[in-house]
Amino acid sequence: MKTLKKIGIDEFLILLLLMIILAYFFPSLGSSEGTFSLKSLTNIGVSVIFLFYGLRLSLSDLKAGLSNWKLHILIHLFTFIVFPLLILPLRGLFTGAENQQLWLGIFYLAALPSTVSSSVVMVSIAKGNIPAAIFNASISSLLGVFVTPLWVGLVISGQNNSPALGHVMIQLVIQVIIPVIIGIILNKYLGEFAKKYNKGLKKFDQAIILSIVYTAFCESFTQHAFDGFSITKLVLCGAGMVVLFFIAYYLITLLSRLLNFNREDKITATFCGSKKSLVHGTVMSKVLFPNSMSLGVILLPTMLYHALQLIVVSIIAQKLAKQVKDKSKLNY
DSSP states (O other): OHHHHHTTOOHHHHHHHHHHHHHHHOHHHHHOOSTTSHHHHHHHHHHHHHHHHHHTOOHHHHHHTTTOHHHHHHHHHIIIIIHHHHHGGGGGGOOSHHHHHHHHHHHHHHTSOOOSHHHHHHHHHTTOOHHHHHHHHHHHHHHHHHHHHHHHHHHHTTOTTOOOHHHHHHHHIIIIIHHHHHHHHHHHHHHHHHHHTHHHHHHHHHHHHHHHHHHHHHHHHHTTTTTTOOHHHHHHHHHHHHHHHHHHHHHHHHHHHHTTOOHHHHHHHHHHHHOOOHHHHHHHHHHHSTTOTTHHHHHHHHHHHHHHHHHHHHHHHHHHHHHHHSGGGOOO
């Protein structure tokens, strides 16, 4: 397991794969309806996750990180504007209902905010600007609550079988925005508690994510949403995520050099700007794509990208850390 962790593969990634396998062989548990069904409980879990997120978000810490505005603007413009615009023109290449769902999944990935914990960890390993990474990861998650639904609403409005945008926005307010606001208000009183038990809260987040992935794939397998997807198509999807990651990574690297960022800020820009949040991707999908029979298809690109970014960025971070030890090899 230690060897796998060195290349970015942890227990959580393995559990995600296990959820898909379990959903394939035992789809009935995750696709059943009812007040106390797994699907209903995950809806409650979504709200609790965002409540805990707000609880851990310190506004005073965010104010302290505002000074490096060039870096912040680059990361958030790339995360929420450039990323979606890279995918939007490709819509015409995905013909047919099944392929349109796959494109929607890729676009949804592109509109997601950056990760929080893994971005900070990787920036720390690579000896980048850690305070800036914490600031940007936190702000990105907060912006994602508002920006991601706007992008999704833009592309699904008018589609056949798409949920009513008004209903989606109401659910977004109830399940996401209100819990975040309550959490931020309670941070003053319970923020230290959240910091103390951060590991436990993270385990809860992961448990909800795993249950969402399981129920999403149960529904998709039950409704035969993957029947039209050959192994070749899935491999091509994975290859596409590789290409998307490296296009994003090297574009941000180029822009960082043009803006004359120092080494630490370049690392923070490339790591935070090229990563996408599986947490937000899974939990917000429950709100943005309610009762979608193809939710597993929509989440597939996000899961593939998540696995890829952990592996690739982990390798890059360790390489950059070695360069710091051997200053003669510094070239970043």
